[in-house]
Every structure is written in C-alpha cells, then in structure tokens.
Amino acid sequence: MLPRPRTPRPRSARQSAALAAIAGVLIALLTACGPDDDEPFRVGSDQSPAMRVAAAIYAGALARTGVRVEIAPTVDGDRDLLDATARGEKDLFPAFTGDLLVALTPKPDATSADDVETAVNRALPQGVTIGDPAAVSDRRQVVLAQRLVDAHRLTDLADCGELPSGLPLATTGTLSDDERAAFSLCRVGPIEENLTPAQVVARVEAGTQLGALTGLEAATVLAGREDVTSLRSESSGPRAQSLVPVYRSGRVGKSQMKALSRVAGELTTVDLAELGRKVQDGADPTAVANEWLSSSGV
Structure with a gap:
C-alpha cells in the first residue's frame, strides 16, 4: 500500500509574521537602493556657471553611491526644470530657494530662509521635493565702502538708515x-542697474554711493578687499536664496539622500563662487566638481 501523502501543516501566526517581516526587509532594501541601474539618474541645470558646477557636484556625489548619472544642462529656467522633473524627464537640478518660490507662487511674501524653505515645500508638485540647503547663499546684499561702515558703526542691514539719505545705488x-x-531702509537715491560686479565696486569704493550684489558676486569681487564690504541681514534682507537640490523623491534612496546631505554640509558660498569662476573661465564643470568632491571628502 502506498503511503498517504502528507497534508502541509498550516503556518503558525508566528511563522507568518516572521515571513512577512523578512519580505518587508527585502522590499525596504530594494527601495533604499535608489534608481534602477538600467535607467540613468538625469541631472539638469540652467547654463549659468555656478549652477552647472553645482549640478556636477550633486551628480558626482550621487555617482559615488553607485548610481549611473547623466548631466544635461539646458537653457531652461527653474519653472521649466520643475515641470520637467514633475513629468519624470529630469531627476534632480540645483536651485536657489527664493527663485524657486517665485517660480511656484505668483506673489510670495516669505523672506527668511526658514519661511522660504517651508513655502517652497508646500508649493512643490507632487513627487518633487528639496534636499538639505547648503551653506550657499545668493541673497542680494548692500555693498559699501568700509569707511561708511566705520563712520556710522553699522553691523547689520537693519542699521542702513544711519547712512546719509539719497546715496545713489x-x-x-x-x-x-x-x-x-x-534696501529702502537705506533711503537710497537714484538706482543704476545692469552693471557688472566690478563696476558696482568701482562706484562704491569712494564712499559716495552704495551698491547691491548677489551673494556669489560679493564672494568673488570682495575677496581680499578691506576697503569695500557688505551689509546683510536675515531679518530685514531681501528674500533668502539658499542652494538646494530639487529632486524626484521616488528616485532617491537612503544612500543618495546621505550623499546629498554631505554636499550640503560642506559646500559654501565662497566655494561655489570660486568653482563657478573656474567654469566661467573655461574649465570643465565635471572636472572642477570632482576636484572639490575629492578635496572636501564628500
């Protein structure tokens, strides 16, 4: 007589729970790996030297996690890059938070770094988020002769009203x-726009005019100078402009998030200004970015 086939025993609740836990761990591990190897991680930026090298820095940091990365700078602005990311045509691009907010909101009123970041997070398309801000600020600041700062004991942009009224800007x-x-706090007179950073500094060094430069511009043209300085303020300044990576959340795993955070912890305004200057002078953005990544230990 043939032996009767054994009827499988039903799994116990403990066995089922254990199998479910193992399956959950496997799914989590797969999810944490980031983008599929078959599909490159597409990094975009506009054509400005600073953003091209910022994109290359983020791309290089991601590549070190094993992700295959492609960089595709375009002539598009933040609004176009946002739309391309929301459609899945781009996976990441660098941006300044203030510019992002203007692209997302018709008439934004947030100005401080924290408020701007919060407002951007609320307005981003579904599936798109921003990473940790780097210590890079492109916020516009007042530039003036050091003699004016000393004469009126200025320490903050909020003190700008102590300057003589009607100075040209x-x-x-x-x-x-x-x-x-x-800048109305400074009670400025006529405003002359569309100058080069060097022209702005030449206007203000005598102490008879004020100037305005972005953070990156000021970091470049004021380096090593003692006769010209800048006034800025978190509380009374223009809208914050902090550098952040904008990315598709479904394409960034834990390893990639850590890599982006390491960039945020190391990259400064002075760094990006200097790296952008090299790119503007003809250097390859990827080579410049890789040199910085190696020297900074990211």
Missing part, C-alpha cells in the same frame, strides 16, 4: 520688488 541685474523694499 548701483547694482547688477534688475532689483526685484522685495529687494527694493529691503
């Missing part, structure tokens, strides 16, 4: 409404 680019409102 020279600036790069075109001032935004929030920048004009912030």
Whole structure:
C-alpha cells in the first residue's frame, strides 16, 4: 500500500509574521537602493556657471553611491526644470530657494530662509521635493565702502538708515520688488542697474554711493578687499536664496539622500563662487566638481 501523502501543516501566526517581516526587509532594501541601474539618474541645470558646477557636484556625489548619472544642462529656467522633473524627464537640478518660490507662487511674501524653505515645500508638485540647503547663499546684499561702515558703526542691514539719505545705488541685474523694499531702509537715491560686479565696486569704493550684489558676486569681487564690504541681514534682507537640490523623491534612496546631505554640509558660498569662476573661465564643470568632491571628502 502506498503511503498517504502528507497534508502541509498550516503556518503558525508566528511563522507568518516572521515571513512577512523578512519580505518587508527585502522590499525596504530594494527601495533604499535608489534608481534602477538600467535607467540613468538625469541631472539638469540652467547654463549659468555656478549652477552647472553645482549640478556636477550633486551628480558626482550621487555617482559615488553607485548610481549611473547623466548631466544635461539646458537653457531652461527653474519653472521649466520643475515641470520637467514633475513629468519624470529630469531627476534632480540645483536651485536657489527664493527663485524657486517665485517660480511656484505668483506673489510670495516669505523672506527668511526658514519661511522660504517651508513655502517652497508646500508649493512643490507632487513627487518633487528639496534636499538639505547648503551653506550657499545668493541673497542680494548692500555693498559699501568700509569707511561708511566705520563712520556710522553699522553691523547689520537693519542699521542702513544711519547712512546719509539719497546715496545713489548701483547694482547688477534688475532689483526685484522685495529687494527694493529691503534696501529702502537705506533711503537710497537714484538706482543704476545692469552693471557688472566690478563696476558696482568701482562706484562704491569712494564712499559716495552704495551698491547691491548677489551673494556669489560679493564672494568673488570682495575677496581680499578691506576697503569695500557688505551689509546683510536675515531679518530685514531681501528674500533668502539658499542652494538646494530639487529632486524626484521616488528616485532617491537612503544612500543618495546621505550623499546629498554631505554636499550640503560642506559646500559654501565662497566655494561655489570660486568653482563657478573656474567654469566661467573655461574649465570643465565635471572636472572642477570632482576636484572639490575629492578635496572636501564628500
């Protein structure tokens, strides 16, 4: 007589729970690995030297986690890059929080770094988020002769009202409404726009004019100078401009998040200004970024 086949015993509750836990761990491990190897992680940026090298820094940090990365700078601005990321055509791009907020919100009122970051997070498309801000600020600041600072004992942009009223203001680019409102504390006179950073410094060094430069511009042209300085303030300044990576949350695992956070902990305004200057002078952004990544230990 043939032996009767054994009927499988039903799993106990403990066995089922153990199997479920193992399955959960496996799923978590797969999810934490980040993007699939078959699909490259696409990093974009605009064509400015600073953003091209910032994109290369983020890309290099991600590549060190084993991700295959492609960098594709475009002529698009933040709004186009945001839309491309929301559609899945880009996976990450660097941006300044203030510019992001303007691209996302018609008339934003947040100005401090924390408030701007919070407002950006609330307005981002579904599935898109921002990483930790680096110690890089492109917030516009007042530039003036050191003799004016000493004569009026100025320590903060909020003290700007102590300066003589009606001093002309020279600036790069075109001032935004929030920048004009912030600099109204200085009771400035005529405003001359669209100058180069060097022209702005030349206007203010005699102490008869004020200037306005972005954080990156000031870090470049004021390096090593003692006769010209800047006034800035977190409480009374223009809208914050902190560098952040903007990315598709579903494409970034734990290893990649740690890599992006390491960049945030090391990269400074002076660093990015210097690296951007090298790219502007013709250096390859990837080579410049890799040199910085190696020297900073990211």
